[in-house]
Amino acid sequence: MKMSSIKAISADILKVGTSRVWIDTTNLDKVLDATSRDDVNKLIGLNIIQRRAKKNHSNQRLKKRINQLSKGRRRGPGSVKGTKYARYPRKRRWINTIRALRSELRDLKEKETIDKPTYRKYYRTIKSGSFSSRAQLVSHLKAESLIKEDKNENNTSA
Incomplete structure (x- = not known):
């Protein structure tokens, strides 16, 4: 029987593709003497014909790329898809700003720094968009002399 036929039969028996069938070249005469499916099955039992291990795709490059992205790399102008406001919408920017300012104002009220x-x-002033950051809000309140001095601060400095 031809070698290609033996390979095809053994691939069918082993339930793999023909590329994963390995034939021992030292016993070629036994392999070529095989005339039936049973003969091929016996050769498989004798480990003259074997199933090769599966070759897996490596994730090494993918893992490296993901690691670089997590460090903020590979995000140059060539990788940018979408406009500035598609990537970070105006509304999301506004929400983040307003939440920060309101939490700062709440903290000042809870500490009784402002009445x-x-x-x-x-x-209400924050809602109108008058302040762009916490620092600007606090510096404005200090400039207007609306922030009361904390009693604990005076004791620690004395």
């Missing part, structure tokens, strides 16, 4: 009327006034 309730000031809190209400500046809550």
Whole structure:
């Protein structure tokens, strides 16, 4: 029987593709003498014909790329898809800013650094978009002399 036929039969028996069938070249005469499926099956039992291990695809390059992305690399202008505001919408920017400012104002009220009327006034002022950051809000409140000095701070400095 031809070698290609033996390979095809053994691939069918082993339930793999022909490329994964390995034939021992030292016993070629026994292999070529095989005339039936049973003969091929016996050769498989004698380990003259074997199934090769599966070759897997390596994820090494993928893992390396993901690691680089997590460090903020590979994000140059050539990788940018979408406009500035498609990637970070104006509304999301506004939400982040307003939440930060409101939490700062709430903290100042809870520490009793500002009183309730000031809190209400500046809550509305923040909503109008007058402040762009926490630092700007606090510096404005200090400039207007609306922040009360904390009693604990005076004791620690004395």
